[in-house]
Amino acid sequence: MTTEPTKIQETHPVPTIQRFVLGDFQTNCYIITQGEPEPGKPCWIIDCGYAPDSLLNAIDEQQLRVDALILTHAHADHIAGVCELRSRHPECPILLHEAEEEWLNDPMLNLSANIGLSVTAPSATRLLRGGEALQLEDMTWHVRHTPGHSPGGITLVHLESKAAMVGDTLFNGSVGRTDFPGSSMDTLARSIREQLYTLDPQTVCCPGHGPATTIEHEMATNPFVPGK
DSSP states (O other): OOOOOOOOOOOOOOEEEEEEEETTTTEEEEEEEESSOOTTOEEEEEOOOSSOHHHHHHHHHHTOEEEEEEOSOOOHHHHTTHHHHHHHOTTOOEEEEGGGTTGGGOTTTTSOGGGTOOOOOOOOSEEEOSSOEEEETTEEEEEEEOOSSSTTOEEEEETTTTEEEEETSEETTEEOOOOSTTOOHHHHHHHIIIIITTSOTTOEEEESSSOOEEHHHHHHHOSSSOOO
């Protein structure tokens, strides 16, 4: 007597992405875990803006272990809470693209001097270039360099779950501003077309401001960078 072998369906770990809208600039900052958050589980923080108490308190309440702060870019509204984060989690590594290495300590570069709220933050502990693969438990997130809004903008992509943390590169129905020093609309459009519009159309984009969107939706409707 023979029996059919049991077929085990391959599954991929799924991220849980918690969004926190921080400060007067309404900056989306995120906590990412593999699966549901639970005590002792490692997490990433994606950006840490002004008035970060709600995000930091959620980490404490859920008893998460902060494995890294990953900055999509170093404008003030995405880094203003880094010192407070470090005061609670002194060993937390800070990851940032190498093109903005000096921005954390320079209020002119991070634009905070222009609004009279000079912001400085601890230096990055790891500099990214784009093309790296970062690991959070069993999840592999790919780093794509997406400059244009700023020279060191990055997007984090989890291919299996079709999730992308796009920072201020792409918004729902819009794109990041390109009237800042170091910005370029041509560069931004190229980043979006080459690094984002090449993703699976069902990829959910979690932006630095405003509601989430999908690659499919933006390719069909975005007035600034229409899909080809």
